Amino acid sequence: MEDKQVDGRGRVGYSTIQKCVCAICQLAYGYNPDSLDEYLEMGEETSRCYLDYYCKCVFELYRDEYLHRPTPEDIQRLYARHEELHGFPGMLGSIDCMHWPWKNYPKAWQGQFTRGDHGHPTIMLEAVASYNREIKEDRAPDTSFTVNGTHYKKGYYLANDIYLEWSTFVKSYSCPQDEKCKKFKMYQESVGKDVERAFGGLQNSWHILTQPSRSKIVNRITQTIYTCVILHNINVEDARYAISSLEKGDDNDQIVLPERTF
Template sequence: MDSTKHIEFLKAFDSDDDVEFVDTFFNVVQHIHDEESSNAARTRAVVNRDRQAAHDLLVRDYFADNCLYNDDSFERRFRLNKAIFLRISNALESRYDFFKRKPDARGRMSFSSIQKCAAALRYLGYGIAFDASDEYLKVSERTAVECVDWFSACVYEVFHEEYLRKPTQRDIERLYSAHEERHGFPGILGSLDCTHVAWEKCPTAWRGQFTRGDIAGSNNDLNVLGHSPLFNDILTGKAPDLTFTVNGHAYKYNYCLGDGIYPNYSTLTKAYSVPRSGKAMFFTKKQESARKDMERAFGVLKQS
């Protein structure tokens, strides 16, 4: 309302209290109007992202026959082997509409599956801001959040039955062969260790399950071992019987390498705390060298 009409409106009241009230009312209305105008002016302009150009650039950089960056560069930057990345991307695209390229309401083609998976892996691998990949992948913050949500849920739904399960007899045989070839330990499943990763939003009911009571927030390898279905099966005699032979002795159950915190189980092979003989020194060196693979893996995960 302009000033002339404002004054005429005030003349209709007799008392000073009424005039003061109406004057205050108009000031409030004017303030709200000014804020709305200011907010409208600050509204972000639409960014016309060239999705197709970003897709073509990603293909030229990593997926073309003569791509710019090799497979090692891809694995280092995306924290994932390129063949595995493509397997995941193709599986998600074939099963879920979110990862399929289709026109949106304005007729523009949506992001490709490799763009969405790459955006999700960039965030999961580095913990960067959701819009940090906007300049390269042309994925906005809102879309990046959706990519991470869909990627995490769909990868679990598609692959959990195959990989989040107990190892089968064939799996164990392959692990035997791979670890013996790499580390020289026959009948080994791998290394056993645990690490502490702070979970900011951990549910209250779950707090303290994997920490020691004497030192708040410390690791508890023993508690983690007690929650392992694999070792529970070994202790109860339900593990698969895959006999292997070492130095002429036959052993029924497989074993893992561990450090000094673990108990003296026959299925846990620990290094000598104070090796004295040449054989003990050689074994301790080999055992600790093989166990470093697990610690390096934890280091990569904690950096992520």
């Protein structure tokens, strides 16, 4: 049994389990910090602090493992998986974004985070943006593939019309005329739904992303988002849905997953 610490007033503090429960309730269920007063007897500001401490700890411990850039071996597995599922050789994935409303934003920053079609400040979450920067600057590892006898050095992402005209972005036809272009547009839009489902699955697992952000500091919001992504990746890996280097054996074979340090 964990010994609780006593503060300077002689009052018993909160245990580690209580602090983690407080943070997970806010992340997974979207509880307001002041709604945990009766359940954990914890004040609003204390709940906010424990959420920030928890997110900072998860980010520092697991960012190198679950937020690292893809290796050439990872990219080759992505090529094989996407070609098997969707029939798109050389595809790294789909790129898209979502907007997370920002409730307690500084008034001076309102113009920087407000877009006309939303009408209120939001923070944009975008997938695979860092790897795109490496491809643009020609710093990405060589991930060659061949299609119809043509050799390509870099993979590509499926994107919509809002993105720049880069060679790494493959966009659908805006007004297809012939049947071939119409078929390509239909298949590409179908495959492009994967990243939207990924954002939907992330919000479904961590309901804090379905509610306006209550933090006032951008760095804390960033750590909260990264924590949700890291925990989501851990769940996907433990459920054996991840595209990993583990080889699938027979039903009687046991797949040993990496040990966790929770």
